Amino acid sequence: MVIRFVTADGGLAIDVDTRRHPPTPATPPETLASLSRLHPQHSGPQHLHLPLIVTQAVGFLSIVYTIVRLTPVIALICGLLVVVLMVLGLASADWLMAAGWRQGLFMHCIDPDAPTPLPFDIVAQPGCYAARPASYIKAAAGLCVATLAADVCGALLTGLGLRSADHRTKFRYYRFAVLAMALALMCILIALVIYPVCFAAELNLGNRSVWEFGWAYGVGWGAAIFLFGAVVLLLCDKESEELYYKERKVSTNNTNTYDTLI
Numbered sequence: 001m002v003i004r005f006v007t008a009d010g011g012l013a014i015d016v017d018t019r020r021h022p023p024t025p026a027t028p029p030e031t032l033a034s035l036s037r038l039h040p041q042h043s044g045p046q047h048l049h050l051p052l053i054v055t056q057a058v059g060f061l062s063i064v065y066t067i068v069r070l071t072p073v074i075a076l077i078c079g080l081l082v083v084v085l086m087v088l089g090l091a092s093a094d095w096l097m098a099a100g101w102r103q104g105l106f107m108h109c110i111d112p113d114a115p116t117p118l119p120f121d122i123v124a125q126p127g128c129y130a131a132r133p134a135s136y137i138k139a140a141a142g143l144c145v146a147t148l149a150a151d152v153c154g155a156l157l158t159g160l161g162l163r164s165a166d167h168r169t170k171f172r173y174y175r176f177a178v179l180a181m182a183l184a185l186m187c188i189l190i191a192l193v194i195y196p197v198c199f200a201a202e203l204n205l206g207n208r209s210v211w212e213f214g215w216a217y218g219v220g221w222g223a224a225i226f227l228f229g230a231v232v233l234l235l236c237d238k239e240s241e242e243l244y245y246k247e248r249k250v251s252t253n254n255t256n257t258y259d260t261l262i
Contacts, residue, residue, distance in 0.1 A: 071237040072162055072174070078230035079155030079181065085223040086148040086188075090141075093128060094214030096199065098206065104216060105141040106131050119206045136198030143191035144220070147184045151227065154180035158234065178234045185227040192220050 089095075093104035100114020109128040110118065118124070120132060131137050154177045161173030196213070203211070 071233040072158055075177075075230040075233040075237070076155055076158045076162065078226040078233070079151055079158060082151045082184070082223045082226045082230070083148065083155065085219045085226070086144060086151065089216045089219040089223070090144055090148065092214070092216035092219075094216045095195065096211060096217070097214045098208035098211050101208065102214065104131065105137060105144060108132065117207050119208055120202070121205070121207070134198075134202070136194055140191040140195045143187045147188040147191070147223070147227075150180045150184035150187065151223075154178075154184060154230070158230075174234055174237065178231055181227055181231050181234070185224060185231060188220060188224045188227065192217070192224065 090105060093102045093107050093109045095105060096103040098119060100111040101119050102109040102111075103119075107128050108122075108131055110122075110124055110126045112126040114126065122132075131141070157173045157177035157180060161170045161177060164170045164173060195217070
């Protein structure tokens with residue numbers, strides 16, 4: 001917003017930008033000097049008091065900017081939570097469950113009181129064994145491992161971006177962090193889709209009438225939700241940082257031009 005100050009006789013005028021940018025080119029330095037002689041208490045634009053509404057707006061924008069600055073921190077927390085969830089999901093055998101049978105990505109377990117015949121015509125004693133050599137189980141396990149690795153990289157890059165004071169370096173870290181977490185999100189979604197779809201194709205070999213997904217499968221969806229939130233938060237923070245950097249650069253250039261004119 002630009003405020004125009006006019007002397008009592010209407011002969012002199014000065015335009016002052018309330019955002020503390022230098023005066024418009026239409027106002028020569030001689031006019032500033034004349035106004036300073038007429039009103040010594042206003043010897044420069046730095047002594048002009050901003051209107052109340054402008055002060056409140058600046059305060060509100062400062063609060064919004066502070067909240068926006070927390071988005072990468074929240075994204076980092078989401079990335080760390082995904083690490084915990086993926087480790088739990090990979091280590092668990094509770095992806096698919098039936099009477100006396102639990103199946104995960106790397107192992108399946110047989111309960112002591114499991115009714116026979118066992119699913120998929122497996123003959124074994126009660127206990128936990130390596131997962132069946134089904135292609136969809138191997139694919140889902142590989143995708144989940146890739147999700148964990150990509151998320152660790154994304155969380156690490158986010159932390160490095162938070163520590164960096166240089167805006168260009170920060171943007172670079174955030175850009176690669178978004179790519180890593182987006183890759184992790186895509187991998188976990190593919191794994192969560194192909195696991196039940198391919199299992200349904202061999203359901204007639206299950207020797208069980210009731211099958212249900214275990215808590216580990218739900219943990220995978222929880223990891224996907226946190227990954228999506230982290231990607232969105234990093235994108236929002238990246239845009240706000242770029243906008244702030246551009247505004248700061250323009251403000252600095254205008255200030256240097258004003259000093260040159262003075």
